[in-house]
Every structure is written in structure tokens, then in C-alpha cells.
Amino acid sequence: MSVEIELKLIARPLAIPVIRQQLLLFPHHYVAPQKLTNIYFETEDNQLRGLDMGLRIRGFDDQYEMTIKTAGEVIGGLHQRPEYNVPLLKPELALTLFPPHIWPENCDVEVLQSRLNALFSTDFMREKWVVTYGKSEIEVVLDRGEIIAAGRKEPICEFELELKQGTVADILALAIELAKSDGLRQGNKSKAARGYQLAQGKTKAVLPSIPVEIDMQQPLSSVLSSILTYWQEQEERWLAGLSESRDGVQQVLRLVQQALECCNELAGWTEPLDEQLAAINQELSVAETVAETLCYSSCYLQCKLALTMWLVHFSA
Structure with missing residues (x-):
């Protein structure tokens, strides 16, 4: 094994x-x-x-x-x-x-x-x-x-x-x-x-609603895990053509920003991510931006990988 x-x-x-x-x-x-x-x-x-x-x-x-x-x-x-x-x-x-x-x-x-x-x-x-x-x-x-x-x-x-x-x-x-x-x-x-x-056969599963705010009573590893799960689900659906998931991605990014501002454990880790989030949000504010362009961009992927690295670090 x-x-x-x-x-x-x-x-x-x-x-x-x-x-x-x-x-x-x-x-x-x-x-x-x-x-x-x-x-x-x-x-x-x-x-x-x-x-x-x-x-x-x-x-x-x-x-x-x-x-x-x-x-x-x-x-x-x-x-x-x-x-x-x-x-x-x-x-x-x-x-x-x-x-x-x-x-x-x-x-x-x-x-x-x-x-x-x-x-x-x-x-x-x-x-x-x-x-x-x-x-x-x-x-x-x-x-x-x-x-x-x-x-x-x-x-x-x-x-x-x-x-x-x-x-x-x-x-x-x-x-x-x-x-x-x-x-x-x-x-x-x-x-x-x-x-x-x-x-x-592909079924359109009903996804759980994205919370407006993160629950700061949870361990940081749980917060990050939930955010990444929401993010991946909304990304997959946006790429599949469900335009409402574009708003879902934006809501997930707001949760990421809340985590950066509220979690003391992330102090000193956030500078590159602040710039990446700003760039992603700028792209999302442009009506012509499509899922294929943003979701396959370097900035977008590096942002997700940084969160994954934090999750592994704080789960250890």
C-alpha cells in the first residue's frame, strides 16, 4: 500500500x-x-x-x-x-x-x-x-x-x-x-x-450557498479549506457555462480578502496575494472577461496555490 x-x-x-x-x-x-x-x-x-x-x-x-x-x-x-x-x-x-x-x-x-x-x-x-x-x-x-x-x-x-x-x-x-x-x-x-x-450523465448539482462572512470561530485550516472548496466549485461551473457562477467566484474572493484581514496567523504572508487579488478582481470587473481567460491565467492560479500552501502549513 x-x-x-x-x-x-x-x-x-x-x-x-x-x-x-x-x-x-x-x-x-x-x-x-x-x-x-x-x-x-x-x-x-x-x-x-x-x-x-x-x-x-x-x-x-x-x-x-x-x-x-x-x-x-x-x-x-x-x-x-x-x-x-x-x-x-x-x-x-x-x-x-x-x-x-x-x-x-x-x-x-x-x-x-x-x-x-x-x-x-x-x-x-x-x-x-x-x-x-x-x-x-x-x-x-x-x-x-x-x-x-x-x-x-x-x-x-x-x-x-x-x-x-x-x-x-x-x-x-x-x-x-x-x-x-x-x-x-x-x-x-x-x-x-x-x-x-x-x-x-452530468447532473447540475445544487451547490451550498456561499456565506457572506467567514466564521472566525473555526480553525484557520477549516476556513481555508472551505474557501478553496467554494472556489473550485464555482470555477468549474463558470467554465461549464453557468454565468451566475461568475458572481460566485467574486463572492469567494471577498471571503479570501476577509481571511487576509482577520486572521493574525497570516501576518507576513499576504503581500503577494494582495496584488494578485486586486488583479483578479480588476479582470472580473470587466464585462468582456470570460472564464477561459481568467481561470487559466498565471495570477489566478498562483493565488489559489498560495491558499493551498497555507492550508497545508496550518493543517500540519
Whole structure:
């Protein structure tokens, strides 16, 4: 078992050559692109999703691996999930090869396997750099391809930063370096989550209302976590074409400003963020500004990453 710690950055195609050049500036080991095919499995009643599990078989170069990711957490876009991997001789499920303790009590694994069907697939080319940054070794991958489910397709174009050894602070610092270029935004959904959504049809979930003021009785880590969750939800919906979420993003930024003004713990941390917030709010005040332009801007992403770094720091 390993605990996967990664950060996802959705990319515009035009940003890719710039990010490639940035990665070459750091000590690294490069791996040429490989084609990866992943098949995800689920029961008709979504039993695995109900357990917050994701099950896949990955194939590359006639080699196969079965992986299950169990319940974890997302902290400001930083994904942390226990993961179990088992090599396979052929692309067929064999759930009994996983450690028994990962399953709920009274779960009949053989019956579960008999109920599983292929739900969707992700096919993409993966290019990889293993980068030495700070005191850490960080794997940076570029994935380009598509998610296929129920006759529908959705593009994949993203960088993923995964901590192999070292500190979470270094993975965030590297992300901030890459965010000096436009064309990236922080992603909160794994390929699997997007695949489930595509397979089952996208629903317009009713989001909780954004508070007018932050609750200063909460720990700072809770305040920052809530703000980042609201921000990501409103951003995703604005990018999906829901114009009312533009106002939601503005309200979230007001909460960020309140946090900067009210939280003594942030003293000395806020100067760059003040300038970034001013620039973002200026863009939002212009009626012609569209989600694709602002949400993929360097200033916007660096602001979110700074909040994520604070969240990790104050959660420690």
C-alpha cells in the first residue's frame, strides 16, 4: 500500500511547450511518451463509488496492472488516497489478490467481482519527468488523450505532480514555479471521477450557498479549506457555462480578502496575494472577461496555490 499525494493542473495545449521548457531547468530524468489504456469497473448500483473506491486495470507494452484507490481526502486540490497495485498476466479482474483488510466487513469479494462491468476507459499518451526540486523527488507527467464512456468522449490534457519522496511544501512550490506561465488551472477531479460523471450523465448539482462572512470561530485550516472548496466549485461551473457562477467566484474572493484581514496567523504572508487579488478582481470587473481567460491565467492560479500552501502549513 502507498499513499498517493498529487496535484493536478489542467492545461491548455498552447501552454505545453512552455511548461516542457520550464521542467528542463531542473535536475530531472525524462521518460518518452507511452500509450496508456485504463479500464474502470463498477457495479450497476455503483457499489464501489458508494465505498469511495476506484478500480481499474492499466495496460502498457503488453503489461497489465490492477489498481484500487480507497477513500482518501482532497485538501485544496491536493489529492491524498491510499492505493494498492497488483501486477496481472492478462487484463482480467482478480480482486482476491488485494489485501483482505481493504474491504468492508462481510463483503463477499468473489460476488462483488461477478457484478463488476467495464464502465469507461481513459486512453492517453503519458510523458514523464522525474524532477529533483528542493529536498524532494517529484514525478511530473503530461497526459493527453480522452475519456470514453457511453458513446461520449471528453478530452484529457493535464499535468500531474506526484510526490515520490520529500515534502508536500516542495510539490506546491514547484507548482507555483510552473504557474508563472499562463494556460494552467488547478484541477480537483481525477480522471476516474470525470469518467464516472461522463458515464452516468452530468447532473447540475445544487451547490451550498456561499456565506457572506467567514466564521472566525473555526480553525484557520477549516476556513481555508472551505474557501478553496467554494472556489473550485464555482470555477468549474463558470467554465461549464453557468454565468451566475461568475458572481460566485467574486463572492469567494471577498471571503479570501476577509481571511487576509482577520486572521493574525497570516501576518507576513499576504503581500503577494494582495496584488494578485486586486488583479483578479480588476479582470472580473470587466464585462468582456470570460472564464477561459481568467481561470487559466498565471495570477489566478498562483493565488489559489498560495491558499493551498497555507492550508497545508496550518493543517500540519
